[in-house]
Each structure stands twice: as structure tokens, then as C-alpha cells.
Amino acid sequence: MKMISMSRNKTQVWILLLILMLKVNSMNAQPDKDRKWTLSPQQQSIASIAALTATGDMQNLPLQLNAGLDAGLTIEETKEILVQLYAYAGFPRSLNAIGTLMSVVEKRKANGIKDKQGKVGTANKNTVDKYEQGRKVLEQLTKTQQSKPAPGFGEFAPRIDAFLKEHLFADIFESHVLTMQQRELVTISALASMTGVESQLQSHVKMGTNIGITENELADVAKLIEKFINRTQANTLRKAISKHVTPVIEPDMMVRISEIGIVPEFLNEYNAILKEESSASVEKEPGVIAIFPMSTKEQPTQIRIVEIYADSAAYQSHLKTPHFQHYKTTTLKMVKSLKLVDMNSLDQQTMLGIFKKLK
Numbered sequence: 001m002k003m004i005s006m007s008r009n010k011t012q013v014w015i016l017l018l019i020l021m022l023k024v025n026s027m028n029a030q031p032d033k034d035r036k037w038t039l040s041p042q043q044q045s046i047a048s049i050a051a052l053t054a055t056g057d058m059q060n061l062p063l064q065l066n067a068g069l070d071a072g073l074t075i076e077e078t079k080e081i082l083v084q085l086y087a088y089a090g091f092p093r094s095l096n097a098i099g100t101l102m103s104v105v106e107k108r109k110a111n112g113i114k115d116k117q118g119k120v121g122t123a124n125k126n127t128v129d130k131y132e133q134g135r136k137v138l139e140q141l142t143k144t145q146q147s148k149p150a151p152g153f154g155e156f157a158p159r160i161d162a163f164l165k166e167h168l169f170a171d172i173f174e175s176h177v178l179t180m181q182q183r184e185l186v187t188i189s190a191l192a193s194m195t196g197v198e199s200q201l202q203s204h205v206k207m208g209t210n211i212g213i214t215e216n217e218l219a220d221v222a223k224l225i226e227k228f229i230n231r232t233q234a235n236t237l238r239k240a241i242s243k244h245v246t247p248v249i250e251p252d253m254m255v256r257i258s259e260i261g262i263v264p265e266f267l268n269e270y271n272a273i274l275k276e277e278s279s280a281s282v283e284k285e286p287g288v289i290a291i292f293p294m295s296t297k298e299q300p301t302q303i304r305i306v307e308i309y310a311d312s313a314a315y316q317s318h319l320k321t322p323h324f325q326h327y328k329t330t331t332l333k334m335v336k337s338l339k340l341v342d343m344n345s346l347d348q349q350t351m352l353g354i355f356k357k358l359k
Contacts, residue, residue: 038216041071046182047189047221049081051228053097054089054190060228061097065104074118075105080177081186087168088190121175134165137173141180141207184208189221192237193229205240215241250311253289258305259339266334267301274303277327285321287314301336 037044045068052061068078078101086094108115127133135146147154154161173183188208191201205218218241226234226246235245262270271293278291289308296302309315318324 037220038214039220042068042073043182043185043217044220044224045071045073046081046185047224048228049078049097050085050186050189051193051225053082053085053093054193055229056089056093056096057228058096058100061100062104064228065101066108069104069108069113069115072116074116075101076118076120076177077182080121080175084172084178084183084186085190087172088187089194119177121177123171124174127170127174130166130170131162133174134167134169137169138165141169141184141210142203143210180211181208181213184211184213185217185221188213188218188237189225192221192225192240193233195233198236198240201236202240205237215243219243252311253345254307254309254312254315255343255345256307256309257341257343258303258307259337259341260303260305260335261337262301262303263334263336264301266331270303270331270334273327273331274305277323278305280323281318281321284323285314285318287311288318 039047045064048064049061049068052058052064065078069075079098082094082097082101085097105115131148135148138146149155149158149161150164173180178186184204184207187204188201191197191204208218209215218237222234222237222241222243225237231246231248235248238245274293278293281288281291287310289310290306291308292306294304294306296304309318
């Protein structure tokens with residue numbers, strides 16, 4: 001009895017730690033639907049495509065590529081977004097996104113959708129000094145004089161300064177497939193989606209506002225980042241434009257442990273249905289943070305499910321979903337006992353850092 005008690009205590013401690021693990025950083029929380037969009041549908045697509053490409057989300061990128069083409073982006077404009085992003089997110093993610101675009105265009109063509117090809121970008125072969133060309137473009141964006149070389153990093157690593165001026169702000173920017181505003185929208189959206197680049201994000205926010213991107217448009221970008229990436233990253237952009245950040249953890253966040261006893265002969269069937277339902281809930285429902293099923297070692301028929309919902313509304317919405325209703329009706333005969341235990345977090349401030357080492 002003492003051994004069983006110790007084991008139960010360990011399980012309870014582990015469960016409490018798991019409760020502190022909020023997959024809030026990927027909760028894809030719903031943006032404010034009441035506020036009208038300042039960004040046009042095309043601009044929204046540019047931002048969404050850039051964010052998903054920068055984070056390597058090839059699962060959700062096709063839908064946004066389709067949305068962008070439906071909104072009137074040409075094939076060449078969409079390609080140019082992905083080409084530009086290699087300078088910020090790297091060749092692998094840029095190439096993966098271009099491959100995804102190829103598949104999307106082919107499927108649309110097979111379905112009889114005729115997308116506009118658009119104008120093709122051309123290189124200026126008459127430019128003698130690429131560095132000077134890029135330096136002038138950067139001056140136009142920053143509204144400040146650019147030294148040669150750039151102070152600090154440019155003096156320490158002249159080659160990176162040359163690549164920045166000659167390639168990014170000369171070779172890439174000289175293609176007029178996208179406007180400067182569109183290019184900065186791409187860059188800001190990408191940087192806002194990535195971790196550890198707050199300094200560069202701040203610089204490009206200033207460049208964007210210098211060439212006419214408004215604060216409301218940037219606030220819209222933050223809404224899109226919250227929807228497609230996560231709330232924490234959206235808040236990095238909100239901070240950069242001095243907007244109120246949205247709390248990552250809702251005041252009425254709901255944490256529950258379901259203690260379920262299963263009839264032994266139904267255990268395998270129940271586990272299969274539970275696995276399908278929990279996966280569908282986390283994948284399809286923005287407000288479902290985690291549904292984590294476990295069983296006790298001593299008694300596999302004793303199931304424990306840690307459930308975390310963004311708020312009470314998310315939980316009520318979850319109960320009405322087809323996948324939960326299917327789970328409920330098909331497992332009713334399999335359940336011998338059920339106890340729902342609502343929990344309170346003891347330290348919300350440490351939630352986001354509890355399981356960092358598991359990444």
C-alpha cells in the first residue's frame with residue numbers, strides 16, 4: 001500500500017508539472033474579429049505567406065498561397081515573396097515554400113483556375129557599383145545616411161556588409177515585381193514570426209513606417225501572426241509599435257484532469273478512439289491548448305487526461321465539435337467510472353518555461 005501511495009504521489013506531481021506546460025506559444029488564438037481590417041486581402045495574404053514560410057509551416061502554407069492567388073496576387077509576385085525570404089529565413093525554407101507554390105499552381109491549373117502570371121523581375125545589367133546601389137536603397141528606407149562600411153558589424157565583417165548592400169538591397173530590391181511597401185510587409189511579417197530577431201524587427205518597422213506602412217496596418221500584421229504563428233510572437237510586433245500586448249494566458253483559462261476507469265475488454269478500442277479525438281481537438285480547435293492522455297502503470301485501465309483550454313468559451317465550443325461528440329457516443333459503454341477534477345495553476349509566470357528543455 002505504501003508503494004502504491006508513493007507511486008500515486010509521483011504521478012500527481014508529474015501531472016501538476018504538466019499542467020504548467022502551456023502549449024500557449026502555438027495556441028493560434030483567435031484574432032479580434034470586431035475590428036475592421038486595414039490591410040487589403042492581398043496584403044493579408046502577403047503577411048500570412050511570409051510568416052508561414054519564415055517558420056517553415058508547409059502544412060498551412062498551401063491554404064494561404066491559394067488565398068493569395070484568389071485575392072489577386074500574381075504567380076510572379078508570390079514567387080518573389082518566397083525568393084526574398086531566403087535572405088531572412090534561409091535557402092531551405094525558401095526552397096521548400098517555392099516547391100509548395102509549384103504544387104499549388106499545378107493543382108489550380110488542373111482544376112481549371114487561370115492565375116495571372118504577372119510581370120517577371122529583371123536584373124539591371126548596367127549597374128556598375130552594386131554596393132552603392134544597395135546603400136542608396138537602404139538610405140531611402142531608413143531616411144538616414146548610410147556609412148561605408150556600416151559601423152560595427154560592417155567594419156568587423158566587411159563581407160556580410162557587402163552581401164547586405166549588394167545582394168539584398170541591390171539585387172533583390174531592383175526587381176520591381178513587388179513595391180518597397182510590399183517588400184517591407186514581407187520582411188516585417190517574417191521577422192515578427194521568428195524568435196530572437198527583435199532588434200532587426202524594430203529596424204524594419206521603422207523602415208516600413210518611413211515608406212508609408214501605417215501603425216494600423218502593422219497592428220493587422222500582429223493579428224495575423226497571432227492567428228497563424230502564436231500570440232507570443234504577435235506581441236513582439238505589438239511591442240515594437242507600442243501597442244498593448246495581449247496576455248498569453250487568459251484569466252479564465254481552464255485546466256482539468258479527467259480520471260476515467262475503462263472496462264478492461266474495451267481498453268484497446270477506447271485508447272484508439274481517444275488518441276484520434278485528442279489529436280483532432282488540438283489540431284482543429286484554436287482554443288484547445290492540450291489534451292494529454294495517460295494511464296497509470298499499475299492499472300492501465302485507469303486513464304488520466306490533462307485538458308487545457310484557452311478559456312471557458314473554448315471548452316464549451318469543444319463540447320459541440322463532431323469529433324468530441326463521436327468520442328462521447330462511441331465510448332459511453334466502455335467507461336466504468338468518470339471523475340472530473342478542475343485545477344488552478346499555482347504559478348502562471350513560469351508556465352511557458354517549464355518544458356523548454358524538451359524542444
